[in-house]
Amino acid sequence: MSEQLADVLIVEDSASLRKIYTEYLRVENIQVDIAPSLKDARERLGERQYPVVLLDIKLPDGDGFEILQELTEQDNNTLVIVMTAHGSIGKAVDAMRLGAYDFLEKPFDSRRLRATVKSALAQVANLAARGEFESSDSKPTQFHSFIGGSDQMQDVYELIKRAAPSKASVFITGESGTGKELCAEALHRQSARSDGPFIALNCAAIPKDLMESEIFGHIKGAFTGATANREGAATMANGGTLFLDEIGEMSFDLQTKLLRFIQTGIVQKVGSNKDEVVDVRFICATNREPLEEVRAGRFREDLYYRLHVIPVAMPALRDRGEDILLIAKQFLKRFAREEAKQYDGFSPSAQAVFEQYSWPGNVRELQNVVRNIVVLNQGGIIDVKQLPPPLDSFSAQVKVVEKGSAKAPRRRRGKANGLLASNITDIRPMAEIERLFIENAIKLCEGNVPKAAALLELSPSTIYRKKQAWEEA
Secondary structure, eight states, X not given: XXXXXXXXXXXXXXXXXXXXXXXXXHTTTOOEEEESSHHHHHHHHHHOOOSEEEEESEETTEEHHHHHHHHHHHTOOOEEEEEEOTTOHHHHHHHHHHTOSEEEESSOOHHHHHHHHHHHHHHHHHHHHHOOOOOOSSOOSEETTEEOOSXXXXXXXXXXHHHTTSOXXXXXXXXXXXXXXXXXHHHHHHSTTTTSOEEEEETTSXXXXXXXXXXXXXXXXXXXTOOSOEEOHHHHTTTSEEEEETGGGSOHHHHHHHHHHHHHOEEEOBTOOOEEEOOOEEEEEESSOHHHHHHTTSSOHHHHHHHTTEEEEOOOGGGSTTHHHHHHHHHHHHHHHHTTOOEEEEOHXXXXXXXXXXXXXXXXXXXXXXXXXXXXXXXXXXXGGGOOTTHHHHGGGOEEOGGGOEEOXXXXXXXXXXXXXXXXXXXXXXXXXXHHHHHHHHHHTTTOHHHHHHHHTOOHHHHHHHHHHHHHO
């Protein structure tokens, strides 16, 4: 081997494949060391740290996962690229979740190998130049474009920090308006790809017959209206991140072509026979339940498992507690500045409405509400009288007590309808009684959870969490 320190350790038991991979990489002046077994790999890694390890899963004396787990536990910034035989995608996805940077499905060509290894080496160099993420005990209330300090958002921030350095595909789910694109942008900006392009494509906003051209590009004359060559989103995202929003809207045929692109890294423009290798990190999002789409036959199962490596679930605004007012105040400050008006905040009654309302449109709805208030009013303190529909009608259900907290008016309580035990054998678990009361209140309020919460003197988010727990039990 050369005296120059190797960039890559190839852990592969096949002598012929080791030779092929070595030659592929030497063309790019990438120095290589080899290890034919688990034992040899451990010896090499004990002698020095390699920026990148190209790791076969099946080895004669053990499982390559052992090396991956050891490197992950050591946290030594070595990036692992897993190699797997065709049909072992499940294992490869498991490897990504354990911390692998990427995986290659055998057989792969020289362009795919070189592009993946070069990307990993660039990632290592960029992270070394920038320094690792600093840990902190404080809980941020802002993270990239996000606003919020709730426990739910802290979990999202932490997941983004852990997932960003990898090339693993991320699948973001959540209701409309919860900030799925902001999550994708944060993943990109937190990664070493942040200097590269971030290309976002909304699959729901593009006609289905133009979707393939939007993703892969086309050449002049490929179809009616193709008057010039055009780069697709995949090519424009080379070296960066490709975000496919509302991916569930993509046709089944195009899903097949996307799967091939993810597997090979090769792009072919519509109407062209020429291949082009690109290096992109895939992030996708949907407001649907992806597994239900798979079961219904609308989404390819193999594509789902390719993309659903690192799942991120964006919480609904109603479940984020104090974040609601924090975000509302930030929007108020921004829009007041844009409109050259002076606002002094929200009255306790308006705050109570904001806290108790269910926000079915999530942060997007909150943003529109605050913008409406700022544009249509002159300034000062915002009160319930200035709230637009449907908050104006909802405000009648909310009463305000000290410190702006929202509670329902005290009412005379009816009888307990036999829930009070008359003897020791009739005593029922508190959790069962609680569920009966909550479900009965929701029924009497005709499904209006915020109204039921006000009458029960609970937060709507508490009821939503309990309902979810009951459904999952």
